[in-house]
Amino acid sequence: MDDFAVYALFGVNGSPQRLLSADGSSRVRVAVPPSVRQVVLFSSGKWGQRICVNAELNDAERIPITIGKLTPYNKCLSWEQWEEETWTDSVTLIVTLEGGSLMKDDWSDPELILAVKEYTPKDTVAPLTAREGVGKRKRGHISDNCSDENKVTKRGEENMCLNGSMEKTTPVRKAKGPTKVGQKLFTSGKETTRTKGAANGAEEVQGIVGRTPLQSASRAKSRQAKTPTQAAPLVSPSGRWGQTLCPIDAQTAILIGGQGARMHFCKDPMWKLCTEDMSWVTAETLAEGPTPEARIGHTAIYDPDSKRIFVFGGSKNKKWFNDVHILDTQSWKWTMVEAQGKVPPLAYHSCSMFRGELFVLGGVFPRPNPEPDGCSDSLYIFDPHLSIWYEPIVTGDKPSPRSGHSACVMQERKIYVFGGWDTPVCYNDMYMLDLGLMEFSAVKTTGKAPSPRSWHGSVVLSDTKFLIHGGYNGNNALSDTFVFDIDTNSWTELMLPQLSVPRAGHCIITMETAGCHRFSEEDEDVDMDAGLVSRTLLVFGGGDNEGNFYSDLMTVSVEELLSAI
CATH class of the missing domain: 2.120.10.80 (Kelch-type beta propeller)
Structure with a gap:
C-alpha cells in the first residue's frame, strides 16, 4: 500500500492501530492503557515530502518520559516500561507530523484524540473519541518544589540528570552565554555504589562507579507542570551533556x-x-x-x-x-x-x-x-x-x-x-x-x-x-x-x-x-x-x-x- 500512514502497537497482544493517515489529522494524542508496558510506533507507505514524525510518551502531568522520531530512514520506534524508570499508569502518546501535512485543509487541523481499549481476544479495535477543538497545547510551568519522600534514588541507575525546571533554550543562531535548565547534572561523589538515599530538587544521592549521575525513580506528585510546546524550529542545538x-x-x-x-x-x-x-x-x-x-x-x-x-x-x-x-x-x-x-x-x-x-x-x-x-x-x-x-x-x-x-x-x-x-x-x-x-x-x-x-x-x-x-x-x-x-x-x-x-x-x-x-x-x-x-x-x-x-x-x-x- 502506497498511502502514507503511522501505526502504533500497544502491548504484545494488541493489534496495530492507525494514528495518522492520508485523510486524518497531523497530530494525534492517545491514552495508553495502564496494562500496556510496550509501545511500538511505525510508518507504512511512501513518505513523499514529509520530513519526520515526532513522538512523545508523557506522564500524567504531560512531562515527557521519553521521545523519539520517525524519519524516512528510521521507520520504527519501540519503548518498554522496564527501560523507562518514570513510566507510570497514566501514559499518553503524542504523535505529530512535520512537513507535508496529511490534512487537505491544514488551517483547520485539530489534535485528534484516540482511545485504546484493553486487549481482549473478542475486541481489539480501538474506538475513536470526539475531536478536540482547534488550538495550541496549553503552556505550563514546572514546579521547583519537590518533597524529599518523593525523590528516591535506586542503586545502579545511570544516565542521570536530576529533576527541575524545563530547558530554557532560546532558538537563536548563536547563544551569547550558557543556556540554563533547572536540574542538577551531578551529585556528591561521597556515596558508594551500594548507597540509596533521598534528595530534594537541588540534590540527589549518587553511587559513583565512574558512571553518569543517578536518576530519580519517581516524580513529586505535587508538581502541576505541563511540557511547553516548541514555538518555533530550533536553529541551534538544545542544551545537553554527554554528546x-x-x-x-x-x-x-x-x-x-x-x-x-x-x-x-x-x-x-x-x-x-x-x-x-x-x-x-x-x-x-x-x-x-x-x-x-x-x-x-x-x-x-x-x-x-x-x-x-x-x-x-x-x-x-x-x-x-x-x-x-x-x-x-x-x-x-x-x-x-x-x-x-x-x-x-x-x-x-x-x-x-x-x-x-x-x-x-x-x-x-x-x-x-x-x-x-x-x-x-x-x-x-x-x-x-x-x-x-x-x-x-x-x-x-x-x-x-x-x-x-x-x-x-x-x-x-x-x-x-x-x-x-x-x-x-x-x-x-x-x-x-x-x-x-x-x-x-x-x-x-x-x-x-x-x-x-x-x-x-x-x-x-x-x-x-x-x-x-x-x-x-x-x-x-x-x-x-x-x-x-x-x-x-x-x-x-x-x-x-x-x-x-x-x-x-x-x-x-x-x-x-x-x-x-x-x-x-x-x-x-x-x-x-x-x-x-x-x-x-x-x-x-x-x-x-x-x-x-x-x-x-x-x-x-x-x-x-x-x-x-
Missing part, C-alpha cells in the same frame, strides 16, 4: 547524541556546525540508513582517509551499547557494523584513531546487566577493514580501571591518558601508551597539575601540547584550564575568561574559522611549534551540577592559548 562533536573537515563538525533537561534524550540528536559563519543545521534527516539509537557516553571519531565517522558504545537509561555505527560523510549514509570478536558494552570510555584502527580504553560496563557495577582497564582495538575486535598484547604500567577519562594522540605515536574515576576514587594521574611498542608507562609530571576529575574536555593544540578543561571532581563541576607539554612533561594553568563557566560532559575541538590565516613553511617569522595559530578552540555543551545545561558555543583563539603559556 560528541566530531570535526570532519576544516570548517564542518557533526554533533551526535546527548541528554538534556529532566533526563530526556535530545529530540534534536544530530547537528552540523559550519564555522564559516558559526551556524548550525539539523542533520538527522540528511543521512540515509539506520541512525544510532539515542545515547550518551558514546564516542565518535573521524577517519580522514575513509572520510567516515565511527560511533561506538554509550548507554541509554539501562540499555548499554557495544555497537559500531559508521556515517559516510561523502554519501551521507549510516551503516551498522556486524563485527566479529568480542567487546563489552561500554560508556564513558576513550576512543582514539591510529593508522585507521580504533583504540578503545576503559569505560563503565554493566555487571550484571543492566546495572553498571565496574570500570574497565582493558584496551580493545577495532579494525574497520576486517570488521573485527581484538585485544592487543600490552606491557608496562597500565592505568587502573576508570571511566570519564581523556585520551590524546600526540605525534601519531603516543596516546596520553589523563584522569577519570572509579569508585570511590577520582584521578589526576597521567599515563602514556607507546603505539610502536604497545607499552604503557606512568608519566611523572611537573608544575601545578589539574585536580582529580572526570568528564572533562581535552583537545590537542600542537605537536607537543594538549589542553584539559573543566570536568567533575565528585562534588562540583570545574572551570579551570591546563595545558600539558609532552616535551617537558609539565603542566601550565591558564586563566581564560572565555572558559570561566564550570562545566562537565562538554565537547572541545579545534577548527579553522572565518578570517583565519594559514601559515606556510615559507613564513620566516612564524613559530611552527605554534603552527595552529590559524585555528580556534570551540567549547560546546555540558552541565554545571547546579541545574544548568548549556547550548552555547564558546570560542578561543589557539594563538591566544599558546601565547599565554
Whole structure:
C-alpha cells in the first residue's frame, strides 16, 4: 500500500492501530492503557515530502518520559516500561507530523484524540473519541518544589540528570552565554555504589562507579507542570551533556547524541556546525540508513582517509551499547557494523584513531546487566577493514580501571591518558601508551597539575601540547584550564575568561574559522611549534551540577592559548 500512514502497537497482544493517515489529522494524542508496558510506533507507505514524525510518551502531568522520531530512514520506534524508570499508569502518546501535512485543509487541523481499549481476544479495535477543538497545547510551568519522600534514588541507575525546571533554550543562531535548565547534572561523589538515599530538587544521592549521575525513580506528585510546546524550529542545538562533536573537515563538525533537561534524550540528536559563519543545521534527516539509537557516553571519531565517522558504545537509561555505527560523510549514509570478536558494552570510555584502527580504553560496563557495577582497564582495538575486535598484547604500567577519562594522540605515536574515576576514587594521574611498542608507562609530571576529575574536555593544540578543561571532581563541576607539554612533561594553568563557566560532559575541538590565516613553511617569522595559530578552540555543551545545561558555543583563539603559556 502506497498511502502514507503511522501505526502504533500497544502491548504484545494488541493489534496495530492507525494514528495518522492520508485523510486524518497531523497530530494525534492517545491514552495508553495502564496494562500496556510496550509501545511500538511505525510508518507504512511512501513518505513523499514529509520530513519526520515526532513522538512523545508523557506522564500524567504531560512531562515527557521519553521521545523519539520517525524519519524516512528510521521507520520504527519501540519503548518498554522496564527501560523507562518514570513510566507510570497514566501514559499518553503524542504523535505529530512535520512537513507535508496529511490534512487537505491544514488551517483547520485539530489534535485528534484516540482511545485504546484493553486487549481482549473478542475486541481489539480501538474506538475513536470526539475531536478536540482547534488550538495550541496549553503552556505550563514546572514546579521547583519537590518533597524529599518523593525523590528516591535506586542503586545502579545511570544516565542521570536530576529533576527541575524545563530547558530554557532560546532558538537563536548563536547563544551569547550558557543556556540554563533547572536540574542538577551531578551529585556528591561521597556515596558508594551500594548507597540509596533521598534528595530534594537541588540534590540527589549518587553511587559513583565512574558512571553518569543517578536518576530519580519517581516524580513529586505535587508538581502541576505541563511540557511547553516548541514555538518555533530550533536553529541551534538544545542544551545537553554527554554528546560528541566530531570535526570532519576544516570548517564542518557533526554533533551526535546527548541528554538534556529532566533526563530526556535530545529530540534534536544530530547537528552540523559550519564555522564559516558559526551556524548550525539539523542533520538527522540528511543521512540515509539506520541512525544510532539515542545515547550518551558514546564516542565518535573521524577517519580522514575513509572520510567516515565511527560511533561506538554509550548507554541509554539501562540499555548499554557495544555497537559500531559508521556515517559516510561523502554519501551521507549510516551503516551498522556486524563485527566479529568480542567487546563489552561500554560508556564513558576513550576512543582514539591510529593508522585507521580504533583504540578503545576503559569505560563503565554493566555487571550484571543492566546495572553498571565496574570500570574497565582493558584496551580493545577495532579494525574497520576486517570488521573485527581484538585485544592487543600490552606491557608496562597500565592505568587502573576508570571511566570519564581523556585520551590524546600526540605525534601519531603516543596516546596520553589523563584522569577519570572509579569508585570511590577520582584521578589526576597521567599515563602514556607507546603505539610502536604497545607499552604503557606512568608519566611523572611537573608544575601545578589539574585536580582529580572526570568528564572533562581535552583537545590537542600542537605537536607537543594538549589542553584539559573543566570536568567533575565528585562534588562540583570545574572551570579551570591546563595545558600539558609532552616535551617537558609539565603542566601550565591558564586563566581564560572565555572558559570561566564550570562545566562537565562538554565537547572541545579545534577548527579553522572565518578570517583565519594559514601559515606556510615559507613564513620566516612564524613559530611552527605554534603552527595552529590559524585555528580556534570551540567549547560546546555540558552541565554545571547546579541545574544548568548549556547550548552555547564558546570560542578561543589557539594563538591566544599558546601565547599565554
